[in-house]
Amino acid sequence: MTAQVLDGKATAAAIREELKERVAALRARGVVPGLGTILVGDDPGSHAYVRGKHRDCAEVGIASIRKDLPADATQADVEAAVAELNADPACTGFIVQLPLPRGLDENRVLEKIDPAKDADGLHPSNLGKLVLMEEAPLPCTPRGIVELLNRYGVSLRGAEVVVVGRGVTVGRPLGLLLTRRSENATVTLCHTGTRDLAAHTRRADIVVAAAGVPGLITKDMVSPGAVVLDVGVTRTEKGLVGDVAPDVAEVAGYLSPNPGGVGPMTRAMLLTNVVEAAERSLS
Numbered sequence: 001m002t003a004q005v006l007d008g009k010a011t012a013a014a015i016r017e018e019l020k021e022r023v024a025a026l027r028a029r030g031v032v033p034g035l036g037t038i039l040v041g042d043d044p045g046s047h048a049y050v051r052g053k054h055r056d057c058a059e060v061g062i063a064s065i066r067k068d069l070p071a072d073a074t075q076a077d078v079e080a081a082v083a084e085l086n087a088d089p090a091c092t093g094f095i096v097q098l099p100l101p102r103g104l105d106e107n108r109v110l111e112k113i114d115p116a117k118d119a120d121g122l123h124p125s126n127l128g129k130l131v132l133m134e135e136a137p138l139p140c141t142p143r144g145i146v147e148l149l150n151r152y153g154v155s156l157r158g159a160e161v162v163v164v165g166r167g168v169t170v171g172r173p174l175g176l177l178l179t180r181r182s183e184n185a186t187v188t189l190c191h192t193g194t195r196d197l198a199a200h201t202r203r204a205d206i207v208v209a210a211a212g213v214p215g216l217i218t219k220d221m222v223s224p225g226a227v228v229l230d231v232g233v234t235r236t237e238k239g240l241v242g243d244v245a246p247d248v249a250e251v252a253g254y255l256s257p258n259p260g261g262v263g264p265m266t267r268a269m270l271l272t273n274v275v276e277a278a279e280r281s282l283s
């Protein structure tokens with residue numbers, strides 16, 4: 001068997017086309033959605049992601065505002081940038097690119113974001129709403145995973161999903177999202193303390209690998225025909241390496257590539273969150 005590719009790049013491009021029309025409709029009603037980004041430091045990966053976000057905005061007609069701070073920015077500097085975007089009427093939603101340089105307190109920064117402008121769904125009150133199953137912007141990577149599966153007709157209803165990784169941007173919120181009644185999956189959240197990871201992944205209908213450990217999920221750990229999403233990324237001298245070993249494609253039924261899978265969907269869901277927030281402002 002060779003797995004069918006869950007093509008996030010093509011799916012994200014289709015979503016951007018759909019968003020172009022929604023943004024045009026907003027603009028026709030006098031609403032210009034504007035995404036702000038706060039980037040601290042020199043990490044090349046973070047710079048590339050932020051550049052990509054602004055490129056996407058230009059493509060769909062979302063205005064964008066960029067605040068880049070040096071690597072030695074203080075907690076007060078970062079919180080001041082957050083306060084400026086909270087107050088800027090041209091900024092209808094914004095993100096703080098993570099991770100922040102060592103020494104800065106991410107949670108304290110995220111808490112300062114106006115929850116109504118939280119385009120990443122990472123403010124504690126929006127994460128709380130996810131727990132309470134109330135409407136709120138959803139974290140972009142988990143939302144992108146669900147959207148990718150939906151668009152390929154992969155059913156989550158009653159599925160056994162094993163999520164590997166308990167980070168705040170992917171694993172933990174994904175578990176909450178998948179167990180909502182609208183998705184109705186059964187989720188096992190595995191992490192570095194999990195005994196016998198393979199025993200869990202082997203009985204999964206869907207495996208989401210978001211641990212940031214290159215090649216963690218090997219062919220023998222996946223049941224034939226299972227759906228595998230490769231989310232973790234490690235930058236090595238040979239380029240980007242995902243959490244899923246290449247030969248998993250020989251046993252999986254569907255596989256999201258890395259790059260070209262969940263990453264582009266993360267960006268498309270950020271745009272979707274911005275557009276939805278602007279649409280809510282009209283209702």
Ligand SMILES: Nc1nc2c(c(=O)[nH]1)N[C@@H](CN(C=O)c1ccc(C(=O)N[C@@H](CCC(=O)O)C(=O)O)cc1)CN2
Nearest residue numbers: 049095096097098099120140141259260261263264266
């Ligand atoms: N504030 C946030 N910070 C971070 C998030 C997030 O959702 N919000 N997620 C990641 C980084 N990220 C977006 O910010 C992101 C990661 C990867 C991609 C992507 O499209 N990757 C490409 C490959 C790109 C490359 O060559 O480097 C792919 O997978 O095809 C987009 C966004 C952590 N921080």
Ligand SMILES: [Mg+2]
Nearest residue numbers: 260261262263
């Ligand atoms: Mg990817």
